[in-house]
Amino acid sequence: MTLILDRRDELNGAPGIHALIAGVSYYHHLPGGDGAPAKKPFGLKQLRSTATTGWLFYQWLLDAQKNKRLPLELATVHLLLSPSQAERDANAGFAGVDPASRENFVAAANEWRDFASNPDGMTMFYFAGHGVQRRQNDSVLLLDDFGRPPGGSLSYTVDVANLFDGMAPPADMMRKVALRQLYFIDACRMPDKEFRRNDWMNVPDLWDVDLNSKDDRSAPVFYAAIPGTSAFAVPGGQTLFSFAIRSCLDRIAAIPSDDADPRWRVTTTSVISALDAALNAVNKDHHGEQKCLPVSYGKDMILAYLTEPPTVDCVVSIEPDLAANQCEFRLTTGAGAQAYEVAQLVPHPHPFHVPGGFYNWAVVPADPQYKAAKDGTILKPRLPELELKVKVSA
Amino acid sequence: MTYVRFRGPFGSTRLAGVGVPVQIRTPELQLVKTVMSSDGVTLNPGRYIVTARLPAGHEITRMIDAGDADQTIDLRLDTRAAQPLEAEETPTYISQQRRPNPVRRAAWPRKSAKRSMTRGFEDYVLSAEPVGAPAVPQGVLRCFTGNPLAGPLEEFPPPSNVLEKASDVVEYRIKNVNAVCFTQSVQPDLPPVNIALPISQQRGCILLVHRQPDRYWIEVHLENPEANLLLGYQQNREMQEEAVTAERLLQGKLDDPVAAMVGAYSLLRFGELDRLHNWSQHLMDWMRWIPDGAAIRGEHLARLGRHQEALEAFLAVPARGIPMFSDGISFLVDRLRLYTSSRTATQFHPDHVAAAKELHAKITDFSSYVDFEKILTTFTGLDPSKPDTRPFHGPLPPGTDCAAAFE
Numbered sequence: 124m125t126l127i128l129d130r131r132d133e134l135n136g137a138p139g140i141h142a143l144i145a146g147v148s149y150y151h152h153l154p155g156g157d158g159a160p161a162k163k164p165f166g167l168k169q170l171r172s173t174a175t176t177g178w179l180f181y182q183w184l185l186d187a188q189k190n191k192r193l194p195l196e197l198a199t200v201h202l203l204l205s206p207s208q209a210e211r212d213a214n215a216g217f218a219g220v221d222p223a224s225r226e227n228f229v230a231a232a233n234e235w236r237d238f239a240s241n242p243d244g245m246t247m248f249y250f251a252g253h254g255v256q257r258r259q260n261d262s263v264l265l266l267d268d269f270g271r272p273p274g275g276s277l278s279y280t281v282d283v284a285n286l287f288d289g290m291a292p293p294a295d296m297m298r299k300v301a302l303r304q305l306y307f308i309d310a311c312r313m314p315d316k317e318f319r320r321n322d323w324m325n326v327p328d329l330w331d332v333d334l335n336s337k338d339d340r341s342a343p344v345f346y347a348a349i350p351g352t353s354a355f356a357v358p359g360g361q362t363l364f365s366f367a368i369r370s371c372l373d374r375i376a377a378i379p380s381d382d383a384d385p386r387w388r389v390t391t392t393s394v395i396s397a398l399d400a401a402l403n404a405v406n407k408d409h410h411g412e413q414k415c416l417p418v419s420y421g422k423d424m425i426l427a428y429l430t431e432p433p434t435v436d437c438v439v440s441i442e443p444d445l446a447a448n449q450c451e452f453r454l455t456t457g458a459g460a461q462a463y464e465v466a467q468l469v470p471h472p473h474p475f476h477v478p479g480g481f482y483n484w485a486v487v488p489a490d491p492q493y494k495a496a497k498d499g500t501i502l503k504p505r506l507p508e509l510e511l512k513v514k515v516s517a
Numbered sequence: 518m519t520y521v522r523f524r525g526p527f528g529s530t531r532l533a534g535v536g537v538p539v540q541i542r543t544p545e546l547q548l549v550k551t552v553m554s555s556d557g558v559t560l561n562p563g564r565y566i567v568t569a570r571l572p573a574g575h576e577i578t579r580m581i582d583a584g585d586a587d588q589t590i591d592l593r594l595d596t597r598a599a600q601p602l603e604a605e606e607t608p609t610y611i612s613q614q615r616r617p618n619p620v621r622r623a624a625w626p627r628k629s630a631k632r633s634m635t636r637g638f639e640d641y642v643l644s645a646e647p648v649g650a651p652a653v654p655q656g657v658l659r660c661f662t663g664n665p666l667a668g669p670l671e672e673f674p675p676p677s678n679v680l681e682k683a684s685d686v687v688e689y690r691i692k693n694v695n696a697v698c699f700t701q702s703v704q705p706d707l708p709p710v711n712i713a714l715p716i717s718q719q720r721g722c723i724l725l726v727h728r729q730p731d732r733y734w735i736e737v738h739l740e741n742p743e744a745n746l747l748l749g750y751q752q753n754r755e756m757q758e759e760a761v762t763a764e765r766l767l768q769g770k771l772d773d774p775v776a777a778m779v780g781a782y783s784l785l786r787f788g789e790l791d792r793l794h795n796w797s798q799h800l801m802d803w804m805r806w807i808p809d810g811a812a813i814r815g816e817h818l819a820r821l822g823r824h825q826e827a828l829e830a831f832l833a834v835p836a837r838g839i840p841m842f843s844d845g846i847s848f849l850v851d852r853l854r855l856y857t858s859s860r861t862a863t864q865f866h867p868d869h870v871a872a873a874k875e876l877h878a879k880i881t882d883f884s885s886y887v888d889f890e891k892i893l894t895t896f897t898g899l900d901p902s903k904p905d906t907r908p909f910h911g912p913l914p915p916g917t918d919c920a921a922a923f924e
Contacts, residue, residue, distance in 0.1 A: 259885045260850060288855055294822065334861055336822040339788055349890055379546040392756035399754070416890065419756060421788030457544030457564075481544045481566055499580035501546065501566055 125221045125231045127181070128200040131238065138243035139198025141301065142184055143235040145223040145266070146177020147252030148207040152270035161270020165255060165315040172356040173251040174206035174223075176309060176365045178216060180249045183369060187427055194303075194425045195245050199238050201231040205252075205267035209359060223252070225266045225279040232281075232329055236290060236300065244301035245424075246290065250281075251362055254310025257318045259350050263326055264310055275325060282326040283308055287344065291335035303424050304342040305391075309364045312348045341421035343391045345398070349416040355409075363411045367402040368394075372426065375401045375504045377433040377479065387429040387479060394426065395419060400506040432479040436508040440472035441486065446515050447471035449489045457481040457499075472510075479503045486513045493517065518561060519583035523554040525593030526569060526577055529606040535742045538761035539569045539592070541581075553765050554592055567592075570758055571610045572749030605683045607738055608725055611749035656704035656733045657916030658689075658726070661711075662696045664838035665902045666879055670699070675917040676724060685728045687922045690740075693721040695806060697838040699901050700724060702735045703916065706908050708897035713841040715739050715775045715893060717804060726919055733919045737893055744776030747783060752892045760787050767796065774804045775841070781813045782844045785820070793817050801830060808837035812845035819852050828856050828865055832872050835879070843887055843894050850884050853877035 130139065148170040151158035155169045181202050188197040203223035211217050221227050239246045253265040262283040269279045283306075292300055318324060347354040347364035356362040376397035377387045395417040402415055441447040447468040454463040454477065462482055463475050485497040493515040502509055527535055536555025542548050544564055552558045554569060560583040569577040569592055579590050594610070663670035676689035691698070691714055698714040712735060716722050720740040727734040739745040743766050750759035763783030771777045781800055784793050793813075800807075801814040815830035831849060840846055853873050855861055862870045886896040886904035898904035 258881055259887060260847060260889055284851060284854065328860075331860055332855065332858070334822070334824045334855075334864060335820075337790070338820040338822070339790060341788065379542065379548070381548040385545075385547070392760070395754050395756050414890075417754065419786050423756070423760070423787070481542075481546055499544070499564075499566060500578045501542070501568060 125201050125203060125227060126199060126234065127202040127220065128185075128197065130196065130198050134196055134198055136241075137196065138241040138245070138301070139196045140184075140193055140245045140247060141198050141235055141239040142181075142200045142247040142249070143231060144177045144181050144200065144247075144249045145203040145228060145231075145252070145264075146174040146180075146250075147205045147223045147265065147267045148172065148174040148210055149205045149222075149267060150253070150265070150270070151268055152272075158268070158270075159272050161276070162272065163276045164270055165276075167253050167265070169207060170252065170356070171207050171209060171358045172360050172362060173253075173309070174204040174217065175210050175214065175359075176251040176356070176361040177202070177204050177223075177249060178206075178214065179361055179365060179369075180251075180307075183372070184247070187372075190430050192427045192430060194427070198244070199235070201235050203227050203231055213359075223266050224268045225281075226268075228266055228281060229329055232286070236330070239301040240299050242292075242299045242302045245303040245305070246301050247305045247307075248286070249307040249309065251309040251365065254308070254312055254348075254354070255318075256312040256314050256350055257324060258314075261350075262308055262310070262312055262346065264308070277324045277326045280326050281329055283344070285326065285329050285332060287342070288332045288335075289330045290342070291332075291338045291340065294333050294336050296336060302340050304340055305426065306342065306344040307347075307364075307368060308344060309347040309354060309362050311353045312346065312350050313353055314351055339421065341391065341424040343395070343420055344418045345394070346416040346418065347413065349414050352414060355411045355413045357409055363402065363405045363409060363413050364415060366405045366409075367398060367415070370401045370405070371397050374429075374433040375506060377429050377504055379479070379501070379503065384428075387432050388425050389427045389429070390423050390425050391419065392423045397504075397506075404506045433504050434476055435479045435502045435504050436474070436476055437502060437511060438472045438474045438508045439468060439484075439486075439511040439513060441468055442512065442514045443516055444471055446488055446490065446493045447473070449493070450513075450515060451487045451489070453485045453487070455483050457483070474508065477502060484511065486515060488515050518559050519581075519585065520557055520559050520587040521581060521583065522557045522587070522589045523567075524589055524591045526554065526571065527606060527610065528593055532606055532611075532742050535746055536765070537569050537571060537592075537746065538758045539567055542566045542568070551761055553761070570755060572746065572753045572755060572758070573610050574753065574755075575610060605686070607723070607745070608686055608727070608736065611738070611746055653920050654704065654728070654730075654732050655913060656702060656919040657913045658724070658735070658919065659701040659703065659914065659916040660691070660698060660714075661701065661901050662694075662698045663902070664697065664835075665699075665883065665904075666835050666839060667902075669900065669902050673698075675700070677917055679922055680723070682922075685923075687726045687728075687919075689724040689726070689917070691716055691722050691724055693718055693740075695804070697806065697808065697841065700735065700737065701899075701901065701916075702733060702919075703899070703909050703913055704732055705913070706910065707732065708906050709899045709909050710735065711896050711898065711901045711904075712737050712891075713839070713894040715779075715841050717774045717807070719773045720775060726922065728919070728923055739775060739779070741773045741776040744773065744779045747779050748892055751779075751783065756787075759783055763787070767792075774800070774807060774810070777803075778807065778809045778813065778842065782809075782842055785813065785816055786844070788820075790817065790820055801833070806837055808834050808840045809842055809845045811837060812840045812848050815852060816848040819848075824856070824861075825865065827852065828869055828873060831856075832869065832876065835876050839883065839894060841894055843889050843891055846880065846884050846887055846894060847889065849876070849880045853880065 152161040376393040536553035661670035681688040695718040723738040725736040797814040797817040801810040811833040818827035
């Protein structure tokens, strides 16, 4: 089943989120596949974690919907997954999900766009799998029948530019499209020497792209890789980019409210600001070398809310550090409630965790040669942690 | 009511008076106002939290207890009596090099290692890499002017007089001139890097040479400090601050076309199409030699759905040259690809389509060597009119000796 979730009747015409998710690990025409070998496989191999990554993004959406974290109700989800055998064996959820073939993708994408016909609605797109670039700044997504003979090498692929352009507000004013659009392209952007040799390989259109009317979409595109580079994944796990995006959506990119809704939220701009740090933390954990490229397009928009303020990992350090074991540290909320207290800042620098928010802090040295210090600050998520430096030397 | 003024955050004479976006919140984190630090703000009595973020990632938080008396809030990070050197403050707080990654592992020197990671979603093995570096890196700076799309560029004398100097940074000033110019850094065994110089008749720019253990790193800063701050926010992806700074920049009376271009690119990025209405036409007509004016106008019109006019604007680019900012190149590549596709090309005059195809081919080839992570157009190749990725080998060409500048 491609349309795995359909709540349109329940929403009764109200704007909602329409998601299209595709994850490809198993490629029929790459070495190890069951199809005739691709004539030009570009050196690509079977994958082991990208279908799982697509599945996990779907699960995140369901969870966010359940916890009322999404900016709009989740209306529909088109899900296409081509898992490896190991992924299939490990996750019964893959059964019944249609494979991410070019034919299925074209059908799902066109239906997805048709469903997203309310300008107040929102679309989300997530692709995890192989990708290539023919020229700098280009991005082509490889579906599970990539390399299927006969035909051109890129017959069973999707050009991201064609996808993006086709989602622009149509020139026909009677046709509408959701003006909030979010794209995650979790794929490599490696050039191949074949593209030099054959100039520009054609990718069949996903749909007819007409010239747009006024394009006032908010439509950021988060590329997992900068042009000319690879994306990385933990074999049998998920992609590094998906770890980082999840970390941003759930905590790291959370910012306090700037409207009547007091909930902390994650926005396009907050993700763009936090994504590098999140990805670097993931790189560190998994010895990766990935760099991503967010491309902003249009106004800032809310991507998700948090049900409660995010946990902030903090570390307080005292200068001079010799004074740390003689310093009491107190942290109180803006309302005066005690949030954290320790008689000695040992170990030093001293780690602690609190919910994000405004706090007053005080450092009181026992030794009179040092001076006490106090102030107020907003504690919000930072990586690796938010550092509070306090000078107590006279 | 309390009137609150801000001092700082910058201390050097060059950046004194440059405002950064400041958020004022209640202790419950309700947003009260966003203002520029160069402005004052009137607040009702109460406690407030003031936060500001600088392009290189520094965060400033201050608490205000507003009563009846006016207050001055010190936002300076560096309150030493002696002001930091002019050459220190800009690279420290407005660095255009992406801010250092606090959690990045030591990547150099590196030994061979077998990884369990998947690269390109395929297994890979890191090969051994050189662990040594020359004691003093070698390199020269060169300067060119001209249109890389039209043929060879003319070399002109690179800057030789150091403007400012700190331990690992040397500054040069590139004088104001009405021409598209590039600086080139040539270093042994690396591809020469060309960077567009954001200069005009009104303002020059500042060239920063950072000395690193194994190479030199070139940064270009606008002479206009407000526009330079905006460029810093752009490069470091601090988009909330970028939006506020861009709006403020364009509120002022701008006599600097390059600063206006920086602001216009931000407005396009944030989809402020209505606010750009007169600006983009003005930018295109104001300085007819600046390629970016035509690229901005073309993209603006394309987003408004006025595609005939958009194509005409884009076609004005090649006579002017390569846009100074990489966003301009992206606009050209993406829009011309669409306008020359078989389905949409029929809607344009055949002569325009033919010209668009020729330009698209040229700009697409050129863009293969452009680093789209950089805001200023940055590309590789010893001959800027024939970009390539070949590392430079052999005796360094004449130019400003980077090593000598640090002696």
